[in-house]
Amino acid sequence: MNLSRDVALIGAGMTRFHNKIHADKTSREIFLEATLEAINSVDKNFEFKDIEALFLGTFSGDSFENQAHMAALMADWLGINPKPAIRIEDACASSGVAISMGAMAIASGLYDIVMVGGVEKMTSLDTNKVTDTLAMAADNLFEVSAGFTFPGLYASIATAHFAKHGSRWDQLAAVSIKNHYNGSLNPKAHFQTSVLDVAKKMGESRGLTFKDEMEFLRSPLNPVVAYPLRLFDCCPISDGAAVVILAEAKKAKRFTDTPIFLKGLGQASDTMCLSNREDLTSLKGTKIAAQQAYKMAGVKPKDIDLAVVHDCFTIAEILATEDLGFFPKGEGGVAAEEGRTAINGDKPVNPDGGLKAKGHPVGATGAAMAYEMFKQLRGEAGKHQIADAEIGLSHNVGASGATVTVQIYGK
Amino acid sequence: MSVPRYWREEKYRYRLIGSRCSKCGEIFFPRRLVCSKCRSRQLRDYKLSEKGRIVSWTIIRNPPKEYEKYAPYAVGLIELDDGLKIISQLVDLEPEEIKTGMRVEATFRKIREEGSSGIIEYGYKFRPVIE
Ligand SMILES: [Zn+2]
Numbered sequence: 179m180n181l182s183r184d185v186a187l188i189g190a191g192m193t194r195f196h197n198k199i200h201a202d203k204t205s206r207e208i209f210l211e212a213t214l215e216a217i218n219s220v221d222k223n224f225e226f227k228d229i230e231a232l233f234l235g236t237f238s239g240d241s242f243e244n245q246a247h248m249a250a251l252m253a254d255w256l257g258i259n260p261k262p263a264i265r266i267e268d269a270c271a272s273s274g275v276a277i278s279m280g281a282m283a284i285a286s287g288l289y290d291i292v293m294v295g296g297v298e299k300m301t302s303l304d305t306n307k308v309t310d311t312l313a314m315a316a317d318n319l320f321e322v323s324a325g326f327t328f329p330g331l332y333a334s335i336a337t338a339h340f341a342k343h344g345s346r347w348d349q350l351a352a353v354s355i356k357n358h359y360n361g362s363l364n365p366k367a368h369f370q371t372s373v374l375d376v377a378k379k380m381g382e383s384r385g386l387t388f389k390d391e392m393e394f395l396r397s398p399l400n401p402v403v404a405y406p407l408r409l410f411d412c413c414p415i416s417d418g419a420a421v422v423i424l425a426e427a428k429k430a431k432r433f434t435d436t437p438i439f440l441k442g443l444g445q446a447s448d449t450m451c452l453s454n455r456e457d458l459t460s461l462k463g464t465k466i467a468a469q470q471a472y473k474m475a476g477v478k479p480k481d482i483d484l485a486v487v488h489d490c491f492t493i494a495e496i497l498a499t500e501d502l503g504f505f506p507k508g509e510g511g512v513a514a515e516e517g518r519t520a521i522n523g524d525k526p527v528n529p530d531g532g533l534k535a536k537g538h539p540v541g542a543t544g545a546a547m548a549y550e551m552f553k554q555l556r557g558e559a560g561k562h563q564i565a566d567a568e569i570g571l572s573h574n575v576g577a578s579g580a581t582v583t584v585q586i587y588g589k
Numbered sequence: 590m591s592v593p594r595y596w597r598e599e600k601y602r603y604r605l606i607g608s609r610c611s612k613c614g615e616i617f618f619p620r621r622l623v624c625s626k627c628r629s630r631q632l633r634d635y636k637l638s639e640k641g642r643i644v645s646w647t648i649i650r651n652p653p654k655e656y657e658k659y660a661p662y663a664v665g666l667i668e669l670d671d672g673l674k675i676i677s678q679l680v681d682l683e684p685e686e687i688k689t690g691m692r693v694e695a696t697f698r699k700i701r702e703e704g705s706s707g708i709i710e711y712g713y714k715f716r717p718v719i720e
Contacts, residue, residue, distance in 0.1 A: 306654055313653055320619050323700065323712075324676050325649055325656045326664055333647035334666055341645070341689040404647045405684070451619070453666055453674040458645055 179474055181285035184427035186437035187587070189224065190552035191215025192545070195368045195418035195537030197301050205239055205248065205419070206255045209297040212419035212542075213256055216293070220423060221434040226256065229423075230289040232263040233280040235273025235296035236541035241311040242300055252297075267541075269315035270490065272296060273420070274544025274574025274583040278443050280424050290429045295421035296546070298539035308415050312540070315577040317450040329412055331452055331578045332491040333404035338458035339493060340406070342508070347406045349511030350492040351395045354410045356520050357489065357528050361535025363521070363561035366546075368416045368537030411492040416537030420545035422552060438555045441477070441569070442586040444470025450580045459508075463582030464501035464573065471571070472503075475586040479503035482525070482586075483567040484554060486547045488575035489532040495519075498573055499527055502584070521562060529554070529562045544583065547572035551587040602712040605695055607673065609635035618673050639695040640718060641669035648684050655701045667693055667715055681716035692718040 191212045193200070200208050217224055234249040245251065253263035266276045273296025280294040300308055313322045316331065339345050354373065361367035362375075371379075377394035381387055388394040400408045430437040444467035449455055455462065472478060479502060487502065489495035496510035504525050505513045513519055519527035530536050530550045533543060551570045553559040569588045575581070601607070607618030612629035618637055623630055646665035649656070656662070663679040665687070679687065680698065693715040700710040 305651075309651065310653055321676055322653060323710075324664055325652060325659070325662060325678055326676065327649060327651065327653060329651065330647050330649050330664055334645040334664070337647060337689060338645035338666070401650075402648075403651055404649055407647075451676060453618075453676040455674075458666065 179470065181281060183285045183287065185281040185284050185440045186425050186427045186430035187422050187440065187548065187552045188425045188430050188433045188437050189216045189220035189423040190421065190549040191217070191219055192366055192420035192542075192549045193418045194366045195416040195539055195542070195546070197368065197414060197416055200299065200417040201301065203299070204243060205236070205245065205297045205299045206251065208299060208417060209252050209295060209419045209421070210255060212295060212297070212421040213293070216421040216423055221436070224423070224433050226258060228291050229258050229261060229293045231261055231283060231292045232256070232258065233266060233276040233283070233292060233294045234263065235266045235268075235276035235544055237267060237269055237272050237298055238311050238314065238540070239299070241314070242298065242303055248297070268581040269576035270488070270538070270540050270543055271574045271576035271581040271583050272541040272544065274547065274572070274585070275445065275581065277422065277544060277548050277585060278445055278583055281440050281443060284424055284426050290426045292424050293421060294424060294545060294548070295419060296542035296544055297419035298541040299417045300415050300539060301417050305415065320451050320453070327404070328577070329404040329407055329491065332493055333407045334452065335458055335497065335578070336406050336493040339496070342459050345496065345508070345511035348392070349496065349515050350406070350411050351392060352514040353489065353492040353495045354395070354534060355391050356514065357532040357534040360521055360529050360562055361531030364530050364536060365560070367531040367535050368414055369531070369535045373410065407491055407493070413490050413533040413538040416539045418537060418539040418542050418546070420542045420549045422545055422548045436556055438552050438587050438589065440585060441588045442471040442473070442475030443584065444468060444474070445581070445583045448580050448582070452578055459497070460501055461497055461575065461579035461582060463579050464498060464575070464584070467582045467584040468502050468573070471584040471586045475588070477569060477586060481569055482571045483569050484526045484529060484564045485571040485573065486528055486530060486532070486550050487573040488543070489528060489534050490538060490575070492534065494575065495527065495532065499525070502571065502573060521564065526564050529559070529564055544572075544574040547574055548585070555587055555589055603697065605637040605639060605713055607635050607637050608632040616671060616673055618675055637673060637675070638670040641667045641675075641693060643679070643687065643689055643691045643693060644668045644674065645689060646679060646687050663687060665715070678714040679716070680714045686717070692720070694718045
């Protein structure tokens with residue numbers, strides 16, 4: 179499979195992901211903020227009127243804000259009427275899928291330039307209602323009715339991985355420590371504090387001292403959410419938006435001398451219910467989507483200089499690094515513990531802090547991954563830049579793996 | 590879930606009934622209308638085995654709203670003796686006792702009450718097998 183016309187990224191923007199700073203805004207203001215940054219990031223000659231269509235990934239404005247029909251609303255708000263606007267909902271993979279849809283629309287010849295973005299304003303509901311809304315992305319009849327939650331589903335993936343491959347909670351903690359550290363280098367991240375600094379701060383106010391991160395993470399200050407997952411194994415609830423501008427490769431030259439090319443893409447579906455999967459310790463959708471993307475891009479896992487993967491829970495990053503072929507099955511946890519996925523490791527994963535520290539405004543996550551690819555491959559990622567990054571991979575998962583999309587980018 | 594919808598599901602939830610494909614023999618739970626292995630539409634009701642073993646589990650401490658009064662509670666994935674996996678709450682055991690590989694059996698229990706005017710839902714949960 180190949181795209182019949184090549185597709186490039188010419189601009190990208192995102193808001194900081196956060197649970198408080200967007201409190202007085204709705205999705206429209208948040209999305210506009212990301213859009214303006216994306217437009218300003220285009221090196222030359224770009225104007226609003228160049229956008230021929232908008233592909234918007236968003237999960238549940240319907241429930242979070244009582245607002246459906248979001249794509250048309252954003253087109254109106256951006257002033258790009260009568261250009262077509264399409265909403266894509268695939269749970270947490272909504273805007274990852276939107277990027278593929280935008281790329282396909284360009285490859286088909288229908289459009290030369292499209293805007294793809296994602297937005298979610300989650301914090302207008304209290305945590306319980308957010309949990310209930312997120313649970314809508316699981317099988318309502320057979321998972322949610324058994325009392326399962328998202329942390330619960332990933333927790334049972336973790337206990338299965340522990341039992342089958344001998345991985346341990348310490349390895350999950352290593353992922354959390356790494357991603358929080360990376361978040362401290364990223365001004366767009368929700369959490370910009372290392373676990374060690376959190377431990378110091380929380381300890382001070384309670385008259386406690388911790389000898390290291392692990393002692394803190396094992397303490398009651400890091401409560402168990404769903405065994406073996408503790409609070410620091412879960413991504414936060416955040417508001418935010420991200421936007422990228424895609425252009426047909428030849429047209430892209432009009433706007434920038436350094437476009438980033440979408441080299442490969444893949445997507446797969448899997449059963450909604452975890453109970454219908456042969457193996458709980460792997461996301462089959464990740465393997466299949468990755469195979470497609472590697473083949474289209476003509477690269478192998480060893481060629482990937484950096485990856486942003488869907489770590490909604492720490493165990494998910496371990497699964498991803500195995501299923502994407504970076505490490506053999508069962509060795510993802512060891513690799514994290516050995517620092518191989520750190521920003522200076524041999525296979526940097528989530529240098530932006532991942533969902534864990536950067537935050538996870540559900541529908542915005544896939545577009546934020548594309549934003550990170552754009553910045554990294556142009557050498558504009560600032561303090562969390564991976565030196566000489568040439569080829570990057572992004573991996574966006576819907577719920578517990580019923581939708582998976584993988585994209586590979588290069589210079 | 591609406592009341593009519595719940596009644597329609599009752600048989601499957603009360604008696605652990607899934608589907609078996611008459612063409613290729615594949616079994617499914619929840620029941621299906623098309624075989625996802627051979628695409629045949631000849632599916633018949635199939636009574637699942639009521640015993641199995643835990644393949645993964647967790648304890649839910651931050652439950653969905655309707656389950657708040659039951660928390661914390663254990664949930665798990667159980668591989669039944671006929672090879673099918675099913676997702677369920679685990680009851681009649683302490684969290685410390687739960688282990689992957691543990692033998693469990695289906696039991697009929699209250700699942701949740703849907704508010705003051707709602708119906709009370711019943712269905713299966715799994716408990717340890719005493720041998
Ligand atoms: Zn069949």
